[in-house]
Amino acid sequence: MVDDDPRAFLDRLIVQSGDDYAGLSKLVGRNAAYIQQYIKRGTPKRLPEIERGILARYFGVDERLLGGVASAASKPEMRLIPKLAVGASAGPGALNDAETLAGKIGFDEKWLRKQGLEPANLSLIRVDGDSMAPTLSHGDDIMVDRSAAAAGFRDGIYVIRLDDVLMVKRLAKGPAGRLSILSDNPSYPDWPDIAGASVSIVGRVVWAGRRL
Known part of the structure; x- marks a missing residue:
């Protein structure tokens, strides 16, 4: 597969991922037509190293x-995790909304x-409000593992959908x-002992970052 045409291979990756030429051109710091010209017109002949x-x-x-x-440096090191313009506790929303x-x-x-x-x-979303302070603060970015929705439930902090509202809460x-x-903030109410079937679990919060 290493001998496959790089242009055709890249084009397949773009189609499979749902990305577009202009967005990837911006990602690599080039003009909007750069990737399309590389794939469709053969310009440049080879992608530069960077x-x-x-x-x-x-x-x-x-x-x-x-x-x-082939080189050790060619192995992937970083993965770009999508950051979505929705906030937990902000109202209706869906993590898979492109x-x-x-x-x-x-x-x-x-x-x-x-x-x-x-x-x-994985996806990143923003925390809205301070109902989970001091664990999570308003404006924090949180990483959500969507596979946890199908995994065995265990106590922890989750992004959930309840009555069409997207929120981040601790589940027990x-x-x-x-x-x-x-x-976590005692100034906000809890909902103890409710039917698990009434709660839609979007994913488990596995990481949080904040601006100082």
Whole structure:
């Protein structure tokens, strides 16, 4: 597969990921037509090292598949996690809504996998409000592992949808399919002992970052 045409391979990656030429051109710091011209017109003949490296890390592929030479440095190191323009506790929203994409933030892939996280299942959203203070503050970015929605439930902080409202809360498991929705800030109410089926779990919060 290393001998596959780099242009055709990149074009397939773009189609499969749902990205577009202009967005990827911006990602590598070029004009909006750069990637389209490379794929459709063969200009430039080869992707420069910097642009090739950015795309390889973005898609999580070996640089050789994009026309690079074999080297230890060609292995992917960073994964760009989508940051979505929705906020927990901000009202209706969906983490898979492509129209809410606000940008992407790079994380070391080895670190993510060491935490037991699959990069493809991760999204970043903003915390709105202070109901989870001091654990989470208004404006914090949180990383949400969407695979946790299908995994075995355990106590922790989750992004949930309740009555069409997207919120971040602490969940505690109760008996016979019951659970409690808890706010870390004592000034806000809890919802103890409710039916688990009434809560839609979007994902588990696995990381938080804040501006100082």
